[in-house]
Amino acid sequence: MPELPEVETIRLGLSRLIVKKKIAETRNYDSPKSFPNSQNDTQAFLIGATVTNVRRRAKMLLIDISSRYTLMVHLKMTGQLVYVGVGPSSRFGGGHPTDSLIDNLPDRSTRQLIRFDDGSQLYFNDQRKFGWMKLVPTVEVPNTDFMLRVGPEPLEGSFTGEILFDRLQRRKKTSIKAAILDQSVLAGVGNIYADEALWMAKINPQTLVKDVPKKSILKLASSIKEVMELSLSKGGSTDRNYIDAEGKKGSYLQFANVFRREGQPCGRCGTIIEKTRVAGRGTHICPSCQSIDK
DNA sequence: CACTTGACCTGTCCGC
């Protein structure tokens, strides 16, 4: 589910909600993948420890705790990290609609629960069970396969179009969409923002990287920044079941130009948006704005 | 190495 803006929105919420809280208990529900307390010995590094920091790299959340361990969390397609405070109304921040998605936790998608010593709780829910959590010594985090391979953060000030162009040189014979979805090329881009940024830069997603003019790659880099910054300001995208740490949906898709807008007119030229398949993913394009470069 | 495809899961929607 979540791409960079969604994971960053969750991180911002968790930074406010769980830092300095002490872990009192963890509980496993249906956890087929790697979860920290599916092994008793790792639980010893969680219970009694305090959350010290919540970081993000690409689509990975990093929850540092005082035992010098870090909980690495990947939400994959349908994972959620939801904080539930103490008391019947506090969990909804007061007047919350009765159809709240976090009204009745745990539910059948709940995989893991972390309870803090003040009674508040953090739920890991994941309908499709692709997501996972792993406990790693904090000093080892930079040496994990994930950290060693992941590409630059597009919202860091140091990221430029020249850097994107350089990193694309090893993926010259694949489509530009497949290339920017590759997390070792660039961190954090997923299916929504790939389509949105390619529309903004007027690049057809199936164009081979070697056929995209350098000028267009430079434009693409700034388009990626632009769509992700806008999405961040809207709390991310809720396509199906994304919610942030407080159970709130994101509203970016109201502002999307092509994603899930097949059959509607392009906001730039009026041509009807089409949906196709590129790199094995549903792909939305304006057939006139995004002609194929050769 | 670079590239593509299927697998991992559950749930929902659409056509018959």
Place this chain on the structure above:
DNA sequence: TGCGGACAGGTCAAGT
């Protein structure tokens, strides 16, 4: 109403 198939925000391990 039921049933089969396609599809869904992401990676991986295989295959070529």
